[in-house]
Amino acid sequence: MKTTLFSVRIIMLRDLVQKAVYLGVGIASYAAETANSNIKELGNHAQKLVDTLVERGEMNAEEARRYVDELIREAQGEAIAHGEGENKQPRRIEIITDEEEANPDPLAQKTPAQSQTEDVEALRRQVAALQAELQRLNRQP
Template sequence: MPGFDDLVKKAFYLGVGVASYAQEKAGATINELRSQAQKLADEMIARGELNTEEARKFVDDLVRQAQQDSVNPAQEDTKPKQPRQIEILSDEEENNQANSQPKIDNLREQVESLQAELRRLKQE
């Protein structure tokens, strides 16, 4: 089956190529971030808000944080903090809920009639 071997090789090379391209793009993005952070740090030094040591630490921290975020993207967002609660109702409970709607409507009618009677008594 020479066709299958070629297909496996092409799939492998495609995977390597995609990984290489992703690494290049990530490296370019990190370098761009580093240059922007350095410009910001230079401006803060010029204004006297930071000294050179603080600026270097600021840039390094930003780049380190960006690298960590690219390696571990939003793990906290993908995992729920608590398991989703599921309520399983028996047939009897479902019937009770279905039967409760007419009872609720009846109670509403009674409340409305009592409110109307109260308004009538207040007017007299």
């Protein structure tokens, strides 16, 4: 009975984690879409404003084009700075274990590729250990 209850709890935990990941991806996607639509709206409003200024003679066509381009560029830069919009590089998430906190080595400088390779290997080892533990628990009477 213990094994079954434990298995059910693991499945429930896995489903909860999966739903949390999906929620995070959905929120990020929604934020990106909202930011893009807001930037487009800003561009449309700015274009209407400069069209009016050009008609009045307060601004020439070249100045108007540069103004709108600069405004859009600034808005896109702010969206990326706040984690929205298209970002070419994924955000790096660093997981610090208790061992690393106890023995920080400021002299050990690693390249991002080395750190990423080591992180991937550490995660693979953790997954293998968890799978072995799960199999061991499933085999117990």
